[in-house]
Amino acid sequence: CYMNTFIQSLFMTNHFVSRIMNFRLHLKKNPSKVDKEDHEFGIKVVELLQRQMTRMCVTRHKHTDIAEILNAFPADYRSGSQQDVTETIRFVFDKLGGFEQPLIREVFAGELKEQLQCQVCGTVKSRPETFSDLVLSVPKADVVERSGIIPTTQTLLDQRLMYELMDESEPVFC
Numbered sequence: 001c002y003m004n005t006f007i008q009s010l011f012m013t014n015h016f017v018s019r020i021m022n023f024r025l026h027l028k029k030n031p032s033k034v035d036k037e038d039h040e041f042g043i044k045v046v047e048l049l050q051r052q053m054t055r056m057c058v059t060r061h062k063h064t065d066i067a068e069i070l071n072a073f074p075a076d077y078r079s080g081s082q083q084d085v086t087e088t089i090r091f092v093f094d095k096l097g098g099f100e101q102p103l104i105r106e107v108f109a110g111e112l113k114e115q116l117q118c119q120v121c122g123t124v125k126s127r128p129e130t131f132s133d134l135v136l137s138v139p140k141a142d143v144v145e146r147s148g149i150i151p152t153t154q155t156l157l158d159q160r161l162m163y164e165l166m167d168e169s170e171p172v173f174c
């Protein structure tokens with residue numbers, strides 16, 4: 001199950017386990033009604049993850065049950081149908097406060113700096129972008145078969161971060 005895999009991945013992330021044990025979710029300044037509801041659900045998720053990580057640390061059993069966590073989640077997660085794991089991770093990270101909270105920012109986030117340089121005057125414009133996941137363009141199987149080269153994660157990451165030259169159809173205004 002995708003949720004079991006996600007919970008196991010969190011457990012295998014030592015920095016997450018150590019941080020979740022003492023983590024306290026803080027409510028945003030000037031929260032809306034939705035922010036308050038998300039905060040309440042987030043507090044529940046934090047408590048559930050703290051209990052689950054503790055069980056996983058101290059048990060001698062090969063498996064631990066995550067029914068308590070699943071029961072707290074919306075019905076879509078309990079239906080038994082497969083959910084998109086990326087959307088699940090984003091949902092959980094959002095309920096844990098996203099980048100505004102140190103737990104996600106310090107354990108799972110990174111920052112890319114997109115830079116645009118004018119080819120005429122050389123002016124550089126920078127824009128930082130915080131992320132918790134990167135979308136990598138994985139080639140289709142037939143493309144890999146034709147090329148005979150199996151791309152590595154590093155190759156896909158290098159392609160994602162490659163320098164891109166803008167042409168006249170995409171002008172940069174200085």
